[in-house]
Amino acid sequence: MENSMQALLLIAHGSRREASNQEVRELAKRLEQMIEGQFDLVEPAFLELAEPDIRSGIGRCVQAGARHVTAVPYLLSAGRHVAKDIPDELEVARLLYPDIRIVQTDYLGMHQGIAGLILELATKP
């Protein structure tokens, strides 16, 4: 049977403030509790200021056995990061790991459900 292990790579901006990077790592861990049946593992990665960077994050997925990596930009707005930096890094990773399928999804801010979450925050007692 073909190995088809799937990884979710959560790509955050990265912050000088280590607690913010830790929030992202904890979110990745929380996602790992929720992925049953869809993904086999979740790894965090950072555009800058924190480790691992994107290609190291993909390297970790591959080392864990993943053959597919789905990269989700944990960013609220489009821009250079979404349009150029992430695609460029994924392209480098494809050259490094030619047998691994790597795809980039919409960034978080694109999800229409964000508006509902904002309203919930606004109306929480």
Place this chain on the structure above:
Amino acid sequence: MENSMQALLLIAHGSRREASNQEVRELAKRLEQMIEGQFDLVEPAFLELAEPDIRSGIGRCVQAGARHVTAVPYLLSAGRHVAKDIPDELEVARLLYPDIRIVQTDYLGMHQGIAGLILELATKP
């Protein structure tokens, strides 16, 4: 009857890239279509690099008749902005508008529903 008009102030970071600021303004407009019964208006505001800033955003809410302003940080991580810059600006606004009730909610990244949205992005065909 006492006027109790309620405004939601959506506070984003602000970007050098005007299209990103425009995304926030459009999100505020979309929220305004969803607020029936809970809020009467939604205004965007920016920490830096875009207009209006927080106190001008609150000024717009007040000019529109709001007596309560609920400020939601449209940010993914805690940090100086959430812990200091926004509270400081809201405090200035309270001095400028002593009759207006101004509260700050949790920031977007705190919402537990974020994880579900990420999984939806990751599994979208």
